[in-house]
Amino acid sequence: MPDWLHLVARSLGAIIMLFALTRILGKKQISQLTFFEYVTGITLGELAGFMSTDMEGVYWHGIVSLLVWFSVPFVLELLTLKSKKLREWFEGKGTVLIKEGKVLEDNLKKERFTGDELLESLRTKNVFRVADVEFAVLEASGDLSVLLKKEHQPLTPAHLGITVAPEQEPQTVILDGNILDEPLSTIGLSRGWLQTELDKIGIPANNVFLAQVDSYQQLYVDLYDDVLQVPVPQTRALLLATMKKCAADVELFALATNRPDAKLMYEACAAKLNDSVAALTPVLKR
Numbered sequence: 001m002p003d004w005l006h007l008v009a010r011s012l013g014a015i016i017m018l019f020a021l022t023r024i025l026g027k028k029q030i031s032q033l034t035f036f037e038y039v040t041g042i043t044l045g046e047l048a049g050f051m052s053t054d055m056e057g058v059y060w061h062g063i064v065s066l067l068v069w070f071s072v073p074f075v076l077e078l079l080t081l082k083s084k085k086l087r088e089w090f091e092g093k094g095t096v097l098i099k100e101g102k103v104l105e106d107n108l109k110k111e112r113f114t115g116d117e118l119l120e121s122l123r124t125k126n127v128f129r130v131a132d133v134e135f136a137v138l139e140a141s142g143d144l145s146v147l148l149k150k151e152h153q154p155l156t157p158a159h160l161g162i163t164v165a166p167e168q169e170p171q172t173v174i175l176d177g178n179i180l181d182e183p184l185s186t187i188g189l190s191r192g193w194l195q196t197e198l199d200k201i202g203i204p205a206n207n208v209f210l211a212q213v214d215s216y217q218q219l220y221v222d223l224y225d226d227v228l229q230v231p232v233p234q235t236r237a238l239l240l241a242t243m244k245k246c247a248a249d250v251e252l253f254a255l256a257t258n259r260p261d262a263k264l265m266y267e268a269c270a271a272k273l274n275d276s277v278a279a280l281t282p283v284l285k286r
Contacts, residue, residue: 094145098136101149111138122146162282167215174211177224187213194219201230240277240284247273 048066080086095107097118108118119130121144127133135147157163171183173194184190197219198205210222218235247270254266 094137094139096135097138097144098130098133098146100135101131101133103130113138118144157282170212170214170220172210172212173219174205174208174221176210177206177208179205183213187217189213189217203228203230236284240281243273243277243280247277 076086095111097104097107097111097113103115103118108115122128122130122133122136125144125146127146127148132148132152133146134149137145139145168187171187173180173183173189179191179194181191184194194211195205198208198221201219201221203221203223207223207225207228208221209224212220214220216236221230223230250266250270250273254263254270257263257266
């Protein structure tokens with residue numbers, strides 16, 4: 001076999017093995033790495049490189065080395081699932097760097113973390129004042145987890161005592177100009193509905209790069225032609241306006257009638273409609 005063909009075969013074998021072993025080790029190998037995972041990842045890559053290019057080496061020796069470096073972290077991962085002490089030993093544990101708005105300098109020195117690095121990590125979390133931080137932990141992966149003080153946390157509907165409807169995952173119904181039937185059927189829609197919605201905004205399907213449908217069946221589109229302006233979906237706004245109009249009409253009926261029983265009925269219906277409008281306004285205005 002020619003050397004170049006031999007090299008191609010060795011490289012393909014190394015790629016297949018490295019990919020298979022990495023898939024078995026899991027997603028942690030490509031996420032924020034711990035110390036041991038960092039060392040393992042580098043070594044597996046180096047061994048695969050040597051297997052591919054070292055023509056004088058025995059190929060099976062490289063395979064054995066790869067299997068050893070795969071087996072050790074794989075077994076340790078199974079063991080660390082059952083032992084907290086082993087997890088702390090091999091993966092490390094978080095270190096508190098800020099507590100109640102005060103920087104813990106001793107812990108900074110312990111992690112060899114400078115003040116500049118701490119401020120930089122805070123800025124990546126959109127935090128620019130140390131005094132705003134209630135708690136900050138340097139995780140074993142090297143990422144900084146930050147908890148803001150109550151008064152500096154973003155306001156949510158829960159803080160206001162508002163219950164909001166659950167959001168479903170938006171479905172991509174057009175991608176690269178192609179209509180996707182499976183997402184449409186997932187949300188109980190058809191190509192006919194999609195075409196009708198596109199006709200409403202005067203956009204041909206072949207000019208749509210990306211289109212998504214949210215849980216309220218509103219269609220959002222991104223066009224190949226970026227100069228064209230796409231109308232903002234108005235489904236929820238129209239529904240809210242229609243409900244308000246219905247409530248106003250019923251109130252007018254109550255004022256126009258001379259029958260006491262009809263007046264009471266219209267007033268009760270108007271009150272129910274207004275209650276529904278008040279309850280749905282936070283959802284329909286989002």
